[in-house]
Amino acid sequence: MDLLKVIKERKSIRAFTPDPIPKETIEEILKLAILAPSAINLQPWDLIVVTGEERERLSRRLIKAYKEKKISCGPGNVKPLPKTFAKRGAKTLELMNPFFEEMGVDPNQFINEGSCNFYGSPVAILLCLDDSFPNARFVDIGLILGYLLLAAHVSDLATCPIGLITAYQEEIKDTLNIPESKNVVIGLALGYPDEKSPINRFKSQRDDFEKFVRWIE
Numbered sequence: 001m002d003l004l005k006v007i008k009e010r011k012s013i014r015a016f017t018p019d020p021i022p023k024e025t026i027e028e029i030l031k032l033a034i035l036a037p038s039a040i041n042l043q044p045w046d047l048i049v050v051t052g053e054e055r056e057r058l059s060r061r062l063i064k065a066y067k068e069k070k071i072s073c074g075p076g077n078v079k080p081l082p083k084t085f086a087k088r089g090a091k092t093l094e095l096m097n098p099f100f101e102e103m104g105v106d107p108n109q110f111i112n113e114g115s116c117n118f119y120g121s122p123v124a125i126l127l128c129l130d131d132s133f134p135n136a137r138f139v140d141i142g143l144i145l146g147y148l149l150l151a152a153h154v155s156d157l158a159t160c161p162i163g164l165i166t167a168y169q170e171e172i173k174d175t176l177n178i179p180e181s182k183n184v185v186i187g188l189a190l191g192y193p194d195e196k197s198p199i200n201r202f203k204s205q206r207d208d209f210e211k212f213v214r215w216i217e
């Protein structure tokens with residue numbers, strides 16, 4: 001598949017069918033993703049693939065934790081976001097709203113509980129980083145995440161990165177027996193898109209190119 005087409009078409013999907021993904025397909029995607037570059041070729045990632053009853057158990061635990069603690073999307077800002085950034089988030093939610101109305105769901109509940117449930121996808125991937133690494137290695141995890149998103153799209157699979165769950169480190173580690181030294185940097189929902197769900201018709205926009213780029217010549 002043409003890379004430009006893949007980059008342009010890929011988007012986050014927030015409703016999946018429960019159809020299982022063949023293990024070989026998941027492996028193919030992961031084998032492409034690990035071709036991502038990393039500093040000093042350290043390949044600092046640990047990729048935990050959770051399926052079946054274990055994935056269900058993980059979601060049940062995450063939803064329970066969310067209901068108790070109510071930590072929702074976008075945790076961890078160290079100070080109030082400058083207006084430009086806050087406005088972009090608000091605009092995205094505003095553009096999603098008609099789809100939530102059509103579905104008759106509460107947007108916050110849909111996003112927060114949906115994220116904890118990996119939006120019903122049959123596969124959840126947890127991208128972990130050993131706590132011996134400095135923050136700079138988050139870049140490497142971001143890169144392999146990007147590769148994963150694109151590789152999945154090539155295999156006609158859909159994805160949604162799930163950052164929300166990282167607020168529930170302890171619950172995840174406890175449920176899946178992940179060593180204390182491994183931090184979950186980002187989760188990923190992987191599966192086949194539910195074509196009938198209105199929210200999957202939503203395509204996010206980007207701000208004007210000129211706002212991001214400053215040339216110094």
Ligand SMILES: Cc1cc2nc3c(=O)[nH]c(=O)nc-3n(C[C@H](O)[C@H](O)[C@H](O)COP(=O)(O)O)c2cc1C
Pocket residue numbers: 010011012013014073092111115160161162163164165186203204
């Ligand atoms: C690091 C990261 C964390 C994210 N966390 C969540 C999440 O917890 N729940 C969710 O519904 N979407 C999550 N997303 C998806 C973003 O909302 C989405 O990428 C953004 O709105 C742009 O839309 P697009 O992916 O369709 O281009 C996350 C994306 C990234 C890159």
